[in-house]
Amino acid sequence: MDRHLTRILLIEDDEEDYILLQKLLAKIPAARYDVQWERTYEDGLAQMLAGEHDICMLDYMLGEHNGIDLIRIARSLDYIRPIVLLTGASDGDEIDIQALQAGADDYITKGQMQGELLQRVIRYAIERKKAEIEREKLLSEQFATRELEKRRSEFISMVVHELKTPLTSLKGYAQLLRKRYVPGTNEQIARLAERMDSQVNKLTGLVDDFLDVTRITAGKLQFREEYFEFDALVNEIIEELRPTTERHTICREGTTGQTIWGDRIRIGQVITNFLSNAIKYAPETDRILVKTSSDGSTVTLSVQDFGPGVPEEEQANVFSPFYRLEDLRTSTASGLGLGLHIAAEIIRRQEGQIWLESEEGKGATFSFTLPLDREHSTLLGDEADSVEQAT
Numbered sequence: 001m002d003r004h005l006t007r008i009l010l011i012e013d014d015e016e017d018y019i020l021l022q023k024l025l026a027k028i029p030a031a032r033y034d035v036q037w038e039r040t041y042e043d044g045l046a047q048m049l050a051g052e053h054d055i056c057m058l059d060y061m062l063g064e065h066n067g068i069d070l071i072r073i074a075r076s077l078d079y080i081r082p083i084v085l086l087t088g089a090s091d092g093d094e095i096d097i098q099a100l101q102a103g104a105d106d107y108i109t110k111g112q113m114q115g116e117l118l119q120r121v122i123r124y125a126i127e128r129k130k131a132e133i134e135r136e137k138l139l140s141e142q143f144a145t146r147e148l149e150k151r152r153s154e155f156i157s158m159v160v161h162e163l164k165t166p167l168t169s170l171k172g173y174a175q176l177l178r179k180r181y182v183p184g185t186n187e188q189i190a191r192l193a194e195r196m197d198s199q200v201n202k203l204t205g206l207v208d209d210f211l212d213v214t215r216i217t218a219g220k221l222q223f224r225e226e227y228f229e230f231d232a233l234v235n236e237i238i239e240e241l242r243p244t245t246e247r248h249t250i251c252r253e254g255t256t257g258q259t260i261w262g263d264r265i266r267i268g269q270v271i272t273n274f275l276s277n278a279i280k281y282a283p284e285t286d287r288i289l290v291k292t293s294s295d296g297s298t299v300t301l302s303v304q305d306f307g308p309g310v311p312e313e314e315q316a317n318v319f320s321p322f323y324r325l326e327d328l329r330t331s332t333a334s335g336l337g338l339g340l341h342i343a344a345e346i347i348r349r350q351e352g353q354i355w356l357e358s359e360e361g362k363g364a365t366f367s368f369t370l371p372l373d374r375e376h377s378t379l380l381g382d383e384a385d386s387v388e389q390a391t
């Protein structure tokens with residue numbers, strides 16, 4: 001039978017105790033031990049650090065030195081092998097506790113040393129240490145991953161911020177060019193400036209979505225709340241988006257007549273995304289309906305298109321980040337698949353509901369409801385504002 005060899009480093013100033021240990025170990029039937037014996041504190045420490053053994057057993061009394069000090073020093077020098085302290089019956093109280101606190105894994109009283117107990121103490125100390133190291137490794141790996149994750153998202157958010165600055169300038173130049181155009185002169189320049197402006201808007205939209213998602217992930221999406229007229233916001237957004245599509249007629253159905261409490265810009269962002277999705281993903285249709293209503297305590301808005309819709313099995317996914325349907329007809333539409341995820345987060349934070357109804361081939365209706373009023377404090381808005389500026 002192949003008996004596994006356990007290498008023991010024994011630090012013991014008393015030769016008789018060394019011989020006794022050898023004898024006891026030799027009697028253990030199912031294991032083989034190799035004992036390396038060191039007599040002094042200094043040689044012991046040197047051998048510990050050399051690390052050519054599986055376990056260290058050391059005496060509490062080492063000449064004028066104390067085994068517990070040796071344990072402490074070895075541990076402070078990153079000694080990772082298991083340590084078992086050997087104590088005499090007369091060594092006094094609480095050495096066991098001191099030993100464990102200093103970094104020993106177990107202790108055994110010399111008077112009680114006999115084969116089976118000795119074998120068990122050695123085996124357990126080795127196994128426990130192994131498990132402990134394994135656990136620490138796992139923990140530190142997890143920690144490193146989290147650290148990396150954090151650095152990565154900080155990096156992304158920095159990159160996105162850096163992209164914003166030149167984009168804002170570009171947008172300004174494009175608008176300036178359009179304004180400088182004198183009607184009846186160079187048509188082509190006007191057209192190019194217009195296209196440039198719309199491409200810059202697209203890019204700004206993508207960057208803003210990305211920025212919002214990094215804020216959501218970091219728990220830093222902030223809201224600036226006020227009372228505002230819901231219908232006016234809806235009309236404003238429809239007017240804003242009308243020039244972006246030649247094909248679609250955007251029809252408004254119903255009004256709410258309500259003033260609501262919430263973040264006007266963020267809620268507008270949700271409506272913009274619903275509408276621009278309808279324009280992008282139902283490109284071969286002419287009509288988009290924007291329906292609004294109120295039941296006296298909430299407002300409801302729906303954007304309905306008559307395009308390909310979203311298949312039943314995909315409907316639950318459209319609100320997940322980075323999710324985009326694979327559809328050849330619309331695969332050229334620009335987008336990162338973030339808009340609906342951000343919309344869902346905004347509506348959730350504004351204490352409303354968001355949902356999708358769709359029958360494949362017949363179109364999609366995206367809706368939300370929002371409470372007219374809810375508990376609020378202007379302080380929260382102010383705080384939110386200063387945090388937002390700090391990001």
Ligand SMILES: Nc1ncnc2c1ncn2[C@@H]1O[C@H](COP(=O)(O)OP(=O)(O)O)[C@@H](O)[C@H]1O
Nearest residue numbers: 277278281309324325335336337338339340364
């Ligand atoms: N009106 C719609 N009709 C069909 N599919 C849609 C519609 N709106 C959204 N989708 C699908 O949901 C996905 C996610 O939308 P969104 O989060 O706004 O991302 P993006 O607009 O960047 O693609 C879209 O890529 C599209 O596949």
Ligand SMILES: [Mg+2]
Nearest residue numbers: 273277339340
């Ligand atoms: Mg979108």
